[in-house]
Amino acid sequence: MSTTDVVAITETVEEFRARARDWLPHNLDRRDRTSPEQDPHTAQEVARHRSIQRRLFDGGFAGITWPVEYGGQGLTAEHERAFVEESAAFVTPNFGILSVTTFGSCVPTMLRHATPEFLLRHVPKVLKGEELWCQFFSEPAAGSDLAGIQTRATRRPDGSWVLDGSKIWSSLAHLADWGMCLTRSNWDVPKHKGLTWFGVPCTADGLTVRPIKQIGGGSEFCEEFLDAVVIDDGERIGQVDEGWSVTSTLLVFERGAGRPGATETPDLPGELCPDLVALALGCGLLGDAGVRRTLVGVHVEEYAAKQLKARIATMSRLAKVDAGTAAYGKLALAGASVNRARAALEIGGADAVIWDPDVPGAGAVAHDFLESKKPAIAGGTEQMQRNGIAERVLGLPRERATDVALPFSEVLKRARDWSAGS
Template sequence: MTDGTEDVDSFRRRARTWIHANLRPLAPDETAAPTVALPVQTEEEELAALAREREIQCMVFDAGLAGIGFPREYGGQGLTADHQRAFNAEIVGYEYPARLQAPTFSPCGAVLLEFGTEEQKRRHIPAILKGEEIWMQLLSEPSGGSDVAAALTSAVRDGDEWILNGSKVWTTGASTADWGLCLARTNWDVPKHRGLTVFILPIHQPGIEVRRIEMLNGSTEFCQEFLTDVRVPDSDRIGDVDGGWTVGTRWMFHERMLFNSPFVSIPVGASPGEVGAASIVNVARDAGRFDDRCVRDLLGEAHMLELVGQTLRRRIGRGVAAGRISEQSAAITRLFAGVSSARKATIAFEIAGSAGAAWTSDDGAAANCVDDFLMRQTSCIGGGTTEMARNVISERVLGMPRERTPDRDRPFRDVPRSASTRA
């Protein structure tokens, strides 16, 4: 290009050469990203896997391939979404730092880039791109469900600092993360959306207790955090005081657009947290059911769901980037991803038959599909429920009348809630 920016074809060739020379190819039945039910690992295995992903991210940075969509002044490449898509195509079939992409690069890195101060961006974004900082979003709360604006975690001003108290939950990987992006309530005397502020804070510090949550498959990847008199300097505030909902709406936009994000490296066709169509083919193979016409129909359905999901993400992403459709349209991909992921987990379990629930060592990919089946609804809950996505689509995309809520214009202090959650 005339401005000196590397063209997409040249970038693709450079990326391909480096990937083939430096990253390990995956085995045919291996995936670089977890399925619905996060894999059970010992603490040593988890730390070793994370250390390897940090190492890979540092290698990618040194090769000039990290932070493709981040500006050059913060250590990124300053390139386009087309460059990111080219890289995503080239890493198919190779190891890559999957755990570092979400939520570290997006939504956390994206929110820092959009709302952070110059000092915050220069301090944290290069460290993120090098794999030195892993970030988590401290958003969901035990009492709030999907209503993140009903946050009860409080932040009280004390001179040049804020004192945070409260609890966050369902934070993936908080026990091994470095920093958190935290939504807290700074004003109880205004309606709930107007009294929120966003902060950044180190996760491992006095006053923060991180407890792992054991899932039905034995995984302890999810965590709950308890904040007790945690002091955060005002310099680590993101956006205006009581202006957290402005930050929060973009935060949730970046979360919904995750696999369309110009900041995230993820192999084309991969959907971390989902049972992929290719893995379902392996289930049918190892279950010995390829010749079953009903199974072939199910395989076709799974493949169709994956193709539609990929095409939908591209169409929504390009439409939003070009300004042709509302940013709220990201909820469409969120809804489809949740519903289709749950369906694909069900298809895999149906094909596996009895081996999905009770298996022997020679059942291969058909074994233990029950974990993904039992965990399938997490795809409709994590990252904002599909019910919330339906509301966004109906009200903000289709222009239907908004649902009436009794707390819209009431000071949050006066909104009825259980005695155990009152300020």
């Protein structure tokens, strides 16, 4: 057993906090609050933060709650929270959305469903910053109905698999190393029963990744085309044809239950919307009673959403949450995002949508407004979240569906016949 293993088993929260407090100033740069943060969604920033992630790993601060046998520290959520608090003033790894998909969704799901051999091969590389994971989940014809995916997985005589199909809305797939891919491995059973997950290298032969230009000017989302992509069976995640259980786990984490540092309820609401206060001050409206009510309303809603997400994360750690319960946090975040963006636009008025492009940070209000609906769509629409809450949490009757018990091949045949008018 290594020294790190011994520390992971015996170190108290306060001892761990003291060690982090001593280590941080000698190994990480302090945050410069006066300089604008760099966009994490660039190849240059991803490369820079890989090295920071490696420093965390070498120092014994990566994967704080993850199992020791896979390179983690095997500690508690309280240890993780202590590190988050101590490191707040320092530059820590930030891969943008890839931080969320890798550390918040994909690996936590793998830890529950993948084989030990798979985990030994991949998780230590994640903790070292050598692997970042995206999700090959939705498809052009299967967004909200994830059980309706049609990317085909065909098993070969040697046990390997050939994947053919297409995926879409994969966040930062062009910057990721691997994609966690949902496929259909059995077409002769109902749609929820013939699914299988695989890890797919983003550089695999036959895989094409194309960024999609978005309304805000960025290209965070991608589409992928899989043309006879060969994957070894060792890269399978979960049992053959039983991928819906893996999907259910991933949906819980995707909706916020697996985010690092979010396993305890925030104690304080923090500073009152600094960016909106600065905007109101610049417009000469900080003394306006209506504007002040708007600021407080946004602040309260955001804090309530954070409290809710933290509560759901704690419930997840205690195995007391499903995708329906996790949908509450996703729904709250979507509403808070839209309301904040609308509030900024109302405060800024015409000045918020007219700016000098040569001024750093100018146009942020308009850009945030254009991007504000993403949380209402990404990871499942608001309507799907409400359906999940209604059916799984409140016990209301399910919407009538005629395709749940049919073999999926028959579902597709009937859809083709209906489209043809026969």
